[in-house]
Amino acid sequence: MLKKCHWTSTPTFAAAALLLHASAAQADPMLADEVLVLGHLSVQSPDAAREQLAKVPGGTALITAEDFENRYAVGFQDMLANVPGVFAHLRYGEEVRLSIRGSGLSRSFHLRGIRLLLDGVPLTAADGGGDFQEIDPLIVRHIEVYKGGNGLRYGAASLGGAVNVVSPTARTVDYRGLLQAEGGSFSTARLHGAYAWAGETADAYIAATGVTSDGYRAQSKQDKVRMSGNVGLKIGDGGETRFYLWANEINQEVPGALSLTNALQNSKAVQPINEINDYARDIRSLRIANRTILPAAEGLLEFGVYGTLKSLYHPIFQVIDQDSKEAGAYIRWSGDVGPVEWTLGANLGWGIVDAKQFINVGGHRGALTADSDQKSLNVEGYGEARFQVDDAWTLIAGAQVLRARRIYDNHRSPAANDRETFSSFSPKVGVLWEPGEETQVFANLSRSFEPPTFSELVQFPVVGFVPLDAQRAWTAEVGSRGESGRFTWDITGYWSWLKGEMLQFITNPTIPAATFNADKTTHRGIEAGAGVTVTNDLILRLIYTFNDFRFRNDVQYGDNKIAGLPRHMARIEASYSHDCGLTLTPSVEWAMSRAYVDFANTMTAPRYAVINLAASWRHEDGWRLYLDARNLANKHYVSDIGTVVNAATAPSLNVFYPGDGRSVYAGVVREF
Numbered sequence: 001m002l003k004k005c006h007w008t009s010t011p012t013f014a015a016a017a018l019l020l021h022a023s024a025a026q027a028d029p030m031l032a033d034e035v036l037v038l039g040h041l042s043v044q045s046p047d048a049a050r051e052q053l054a055k056v057p058g059g060t061a062l063i064t065a066e067d068f069e070n071r072y073a074v075g076f077q078d079m080l081a082n083v084p085g086v087f088a089h090l091r092y093g094e095e096v097r098l099s100i101r102g103s104g105l106s107r108s109f110h111l112r113g114i115r116l117l118l119d120g121v122p123l124t125a126a127d128g129g130g131d132f133q134e135i136d137p138l139i140v141r142h143i144e145v146y147k148g149g150n151g152l153r154y155g156a157a158s159l160g161g162a163v164n165v166v167s168p169t170a171r172t173v174d175y176r177g178l179l180q181a182e183g184g185s186f187s188t189a190r191l192h193g194a195y196a197w198a199g200e201t202a203d204a205y206i207a208a209t210g211v212t213s214d215g216y217r218a219q220s221k222q223d224k225v226r227m228s229g230n231v232g233l234k235i236g237d238g239g240e241t242r243f244y245l246w247a248n249e250i251n252q253e254v255p256g257a258l259s260l261t262n263a264l265q266n267s268k269a270v271q272p273i274n275e276i277n278d279y280a281r282d283i284r285s286l287r288i289a290n291r292t293i294l295p296a297a298e299g300l301l302e303f304g305v306y307g308t309l310k311s312l313y314h315p316i317f318q319v320i321d322q323d324s325k326e327a328g329a330y331i332r333w334s335g336d337v338g339p340v341e342w343t344l345g346a347n348l349g350w351g352i353v354d355a356k357q358f359i360n361v362g363g364h365r366g367a368l369t370a371d372s373d374q375k376s377l378n379v380e381g382y383g384e385a386r387f388q389v390d391d392a393w394t395l396i397a398g399a400q401v402l403r404a405r406r407i408y409d410n411h412r413s414p415a416a417n418d419r420e421t422f423s424s425f426s427p428k429v430g431v432l433w434e435p436g437e438e439t440q441v442f443a444n445l446s447r448s449f450e451p452p453t454f455s456e457l458v459q460f461p462v463v464g465f466v467p468l469d470a471q472r473a474w475t476a477e478v479g480s481r482g483e484s485g486r487f488t489w490d491i492t493g494y495w496s497w498l499k500g501e502m503l504q505f506i507t508n509p510t511i512p513a514a515t516f517n518a519d520k521t522t523h524r525g526i527e528a529g530a531g532v533t534v535t536n537d538l539i540l541r542l543i544y545t546f547n548d549f550r551f552r553n554d555v556q557y558g559d560n561k562i563a564g565l566p567r568h569m570a571r572i573e574a575s576y577s578h579d580c581g582l583t584l585t586p587s588v589e590w591a592m593s594r595a596y597v598d599f600a601n602t603m604t605a606p607r608y609a610v611i612n613l614a615a616s617w618r619h620e621d622g623w624r625l626y627l628d629a630r631n632l633a634n635k636h637y638v639s640d641i642g643t644v645v646n647a648a649t650a651p652s653l654n655v656f657y658p659g660d661g662r663s664v665y666a667g668v669v670r671e672f
Contacts, residue, residue: 043169046142057396057430057442058477059147059492059527065140070616070626072182072665073137083145084545085527087565089640091657093215093222093252094133097640100147102523102549103160105564106504106643112453114160115151119167119244121289121306126326126351126376129453134248134285136226138192139207141168148475149428149446155347155382157400157426159448159473169230170196170203175671184665188213201234216660219255219270241292254279257642257654264636267658278315278363285310299335319358319365326351339388347380374454375407396430404451408458418464424449439482448473456502456515469517473498486533496523505643520552543571560601563643568592581618595641597655603647608637622671634662
């Protein structure tokens with residue numbers, strides 16, 4: 001039973017509470033006990049996912065919706081804030097540079113080097129690129145992070161690994177309905193609703209979210225409507241199939257980067273061209289999928305199909321106008337006999353992008369400048385076996401094979417047509433030692449392989465494909481995780497030896513392409529998370545990441561640091577919870593060192609520390625209120641950067657993304 005405590009309601013809380021109370025007054029407050037099954041075959045519960053991650057001999061993380069529900073979460077920068085080794089810093093709106101262990105380190109747009117999945121099926125495009133704006137944080141039950149070669153669980157063999165976002169179902173939530181209203185700084189408002197129904201053999205879940213915000217900077221307004229739903233059906237004795245649907249309409253203005261002086265002293269500004277030509281990224285997408293799991297010999301057989309229709313209207317230096325179709329299928333068989341557990345799987349992914357570009361005339365299409373079809377086909381096979389030597393020791397071995405085909409048809413200049421095939425074999429070995437019930441020590445060695453995406457292969461003025469090799473790497477890691485008394489820890493050290501790392505930089509007239517293969521580079525680092533329960537009411541957490549990314553005896557750059565990330569980053573958080581339902585969570589985001597902007601190592605972005613405070617109150621009858629105050633000191637800082645070859649010789653250097661100034665958000669949630 002929650003005790004009474006004093007709380008001073010803000011006007012936003014009060015207004016939102018009245019709105020939700022009117023909608024929920026007639027609702028049935030309880031789900032029937034017999035259908036409240038938290039987890040099932042087609043979708044694991046967070047606890048079941050945590051057990052699965054504990055079997056991995058390497059860096060992993062699990063984030064549940066409860067970890068960020070008392071913040072105004074808008075994207076990965078909020079959802080993955082407490083995961084060491086994951087860099088997800090804000091550029092604008094929901095746009096972040098998502099990098100794990102330096103994957104896609106200097107990528108100035110979109111995503112590369114991480115396989116992003118939604119409910120176990122790929123969200124990244126068939127060529128390996130991707131966006132994350134289609135993921136609504138309010139339609140997330142939990143997130144599984146498999147760093148580096150540990151992404152083999154989903155067939156991934158990339159430097160960054162895999163991130164699987166899992167949606168709620170009627171069997172993984174403990175409410176029948178939910179209504180949520182939020183608002184705050186920069187004219188921000190968000191409304192969200194969800195409904196769950198579950199019977200003995202079927203269940204259904206549907207949710208929708210609408211968002212509007214003017215954004216911190218000029219030219220950063222956003223309006224979004226998202227909808228998702230799924231229906232599950234039990235099949236025979238122990239089988240289940242689930243159908244998914246996601247739809248998005250996203251309108252996002254693009255403010256772009258600034259000079260360092262403007263980023264620190266005039267952070268709300270934009271480059272005039274961004275406003276004149278109405279830079280934006282607008283997305284319309286429809287995605288469907290099916291997952292089916294059936295009992296099989298000594299285990300489970302899972303298979304599924306998916307398809308996506310997506311339209312991207314992206315006026316920037318030109319108007320990028322793309323319509324894409326994606327489809328794929330997968331099959332996975334897992335089981336165990338005696339001391340051996342196994343997973344065998346295959347993925348098939350296909351995509352075609354109708355890619356056009358036009359002269360940007362005030363944000364509208366002018367003359368056509370490019371017209372092509374970009375086709376991708378991937379075939380993957382993978383397997384992993386675990387051998388339980390005894391109660392303490394487990395040996396793991398696995399591998400992935402990949403064949404990736406890229407076909408480019410240039411309708412304006414057929415002489416530029418091109419095609420390329422990339423193939424690889426990527427093995428992995430590991431060991432897991434459990435000296436105690438709550439302690440693990442692990443080590444592994446894995447190979448990664450990343451073919452270039454079309455964004456790297458097709459670069460003006462190069463005719464046909466840019467002659468790029470795939471990026472390859474060997475990664476060794478060792479670490480430990482567990483808990484003892486009041487302490488918890490999760491620490492991993494890794495060392496990656498890369499060949500052909502794909503590095504991006506800002507193009508100028510002296511550079512023929514924006515992406516090149518470095519010769520030899522090294523990524524090494526430490527990912528550490530620790531917590532201590534000071535009292536029953538107070539928990540302290542520390543998240544620390546050490547990054548050391550370098551060239552190795554490079555002809556041009558010697559042993560210089562690779563630009564893009566600070567060497568030391570930390571997040572410090574305290575969480576105080578009272579048994580009346582009140583929780584207070586102050587935190588500090590700290591870039592403890594400067595980040596190089598250029599590969600010549602002549603210029604850096606400044607270090608910074610940002611102070612935040614979150615507060616929430618939960619009532620036993622289903623009400624929850626929260627307040628999220630960010631950057632309390634109104635610190636002017638650089639949140640992210642683009643990279644260049646040599647800042648000392650660059651004609652202009654507008655590569656700095658200012659962090660948002662002080663902001664306050666409030667929300668109210670009603671579960672019934």
